[in-house]
Amino acid sequence: MTDRDLTQADTVRLAIEREIFGGQLAPGDALEEGRLAxxxxxxxxxxxxxITQLAQAGLITKRAHKRAVVAQLDPSTMLELFEALAELEGAAVFLSTSRMSEAEKGALKDIHEAAAENLGNGGDPNEYADLGFAFHQQIVRGCHNTALIDTTEWLALRVLPYRRFQVVAPGRLQRNQTDHDAIISAIFAGDAEAAREEIRRHTLEQGDALMRFIALNKTSHADFHPNGLIKEQPL
Amino acid sequence: MTDRDLTQADTVRLAIEREIFGGQLAPGDALEEGRLAxxxxxxxxxxxxxITQLAQAGLITKRAHKRAVVAQLDPSTMLELFEALAELEGAAVFLSTSRMSEAEKGALKDIHEAAAENLGNGGDPNEYADLGFAFHQQIVRGCHNTALIDTTEWLALRVLPYRRFQVVAPGRLQRNQTDHDAIISAIFAGDAEAAREEIRRHTLEQGDALMRFIALNKTSHADFHPNGLIKEQPL
DNA sequence: CCCTGATAAAGTGTGTACACTTTTTGCGGT
DNA sequence: ACCGCAAAAAGTGTACACACTTTATCAGGG
Incomplete structure (x- = not known):
């Protein structure tokens, strides 16, 4: 049992997922069964x-007798995703505020401070992005409701490639940190309603900023490389 | 093209879905590929x-080399689902309050009044349940955010078989109607925050009521027939 | 009688073949 | 050149076969 009961289908699915999140497979790319095989x-x-599983998860789109393609996120869909995510994270933090244990709150604070340090020292922006993701994840998981956590993280995963773009948008990192400050304050103050509003505004703002960034750079989302870098079109 | 491009896999999936929602397939039942074929x-x-698709949708559970079984909802999972659904519906109605068109609000009112009439005339409880489902659906769709709508309806579908139980719980229908009154009032008053709170409380209460009902009748959820009737155990 | 383990039966995971659909290619007419 | 259209190529959907895993059956020892 060397492969931990991972079926080959699982292995292939995980590999494709990684390639999508990693950017080797960009939105719009076609997945041809024979080649992959x-x-x-x-x-x-x-x-x-x-492929069936990935399609069901929304990572790729598939129609009968047509090639499967990596899910294409047009701007309006992307905004909708950010808005929905903002609501879900808001709902989660609303519960988390009263449900997180002291240990969980401490871990959240640690993540936040590590991010602050990274920002102050001019550390690796990609590492900062990872810390930002961990920050949101820690908050969401604090609600202790598996259904809500899974649903939220599923949506978060879909916008993850786009969320990372902040690392290249001027001033975005600093603003991000300020927002996180406000969120963490509300949580520690036990003000669930304020925490909800802060994180809602924060995530919505991320979506808006991404849209503005794309519009400003006159680059279609198709040219936007999921890694947070523009594909063959240096700034 | 008589079959509207429905692949056979689609046909089978839809059939199984219907059987699950209809109750012919109860939670815990095993799905054996050969038999179904x-x-x-x-x-x-x-x-x-x-089966892969249904598993991905959470309607059935599947592990490597093990038979697929219709998803078993243990009490705590069910409560979590209701709580998550309450939050999602809350988020949706929060947006819907300011986004529903007059036509959409009118349709909502129509549904509500039809339900009131059904209740007053002692109409078919199953029809009332359908109206209740339509009521929630109309509200959720009013938020005009496809991602949020899909996510919410996906969760709603999972608890649908259990939600219908109200038709056999004493006093539950009347209480349900009163809740809907409060929700619709908040929406028409344009008070998004109040609408959110009302629907949250309402959906949470449905979950709690179901739990109490199951506990009182000393019947495991496995014996609880999704159609809203207890299986071979008359009250 | 109840374990325990071997063996058989049942069932899942994957390779392969082929029918059917979609897409591409290429050719003749305008 | 540009269309339309037919034929070929490419690709998907499904059946079937078989290896491997799990589950059920059963015989013998405590």
Whole structure:
């Protein structure tokens, strides 16, 4: 049992997921079953199963007899996703404020302070992005409701590639940190309603900022590389 | 093109879905690929694909090399689902209050009044349940955010079979109608925050009531028939 | 009688073949 | 050149076969 009961379909699915989140597979790219099969050294059957799962998760789109393609996020859909995520994170933090244990609050504070330090020392922006993701995750998980956590994280994953863009947008990191300050203050003050409003505004603002950034750079979202860098079009 | 591009896997998936929502397949029931294949007159391949999709949707659970079973909702999971749904519906109505068109508000009022009439005339409780579902759906869709709507309805679908139980719980229908009154008032008054609170309380209460009902009747959720009736155990 | 373990039965995971659909290619007419 | 259209190529959907895993069956020892 060397492979921990991971079926080949699982392996393929995880690999494709990584390539999408990592940016090797960009939105709009076509996934052809035969190629993937030979690339991963398996038959088309497990590849097909992986694709089915990914389609169900919304990471790729699929129609009968048509090639599967990595999900294309047009601007309005992306805004909707950010808005929905803002509401979900708001709902989660509303519960988390009264439910997080002292240990969980401490871990949250640690993450926040590590991010502050990274920002002050001019550390690696990608590392800062990871800390930002961890910050949101820690808050969401604090609500102790698996259904809500899963739903929220599922949405968060979908916008993750786009959320990271902040690392290249001027002034965005500083603003991000300020927002996090306000959120963490509300949580420690036990003001659930304020925490909800802060995180809602914060996540909505991220979406808006991304839209402005894309519009300003006259670059379609298709040219926007999920890693947070623009594809073959240096600033 | 008589079958509207429905692949056989789609057909099988829809059939299984109907059987789950309809109650022919109860939570805990095992789905065996071979049987289903011969029952639907197809090979195991499309059945397998349907099962993969249903598993991804959370309607059934599946582990490597193990039979797929209709998702079992233990009490704590069910409470979590209701809580998460309460939050999502709250988020949706918060947006809907300012976004619903007059036509949409009118349709909502129509549904509400039809429900009131049904209740007053001692109409078919199942019809009342349908109206209740439509009421929630109309509100959620009023937020005009596809991502949020899809997410909420997906959760709502999962608890739908349990939500219907109200039709057999004494006094529950009347209470339900009163709650809806309060919600619709808040919406028409344009008080988004109040609407959110009302629907949150309402949906949470539905979950609690279901739990009490199950506990009182000393019947495990496994014996609880999704159609809203207890299986071979008359009251 | 109840374990325990071996063995058989049942069931899932994947490779492969092929029918059917979509997309591409290429050719003749305008 | 530009269309339309037919034929080929590419690709998806499904059936089927078989290896491997899990579950059920059963015989013998405590």
């Amino acid at each position: 030979s690339r991963f050294g398996v038959s088309r059957t497990p590849v097909r199963e992986a | 011969s029952r639907f007159g197809v090979s195991r391949t499309p059945v397998r694909e349907a």
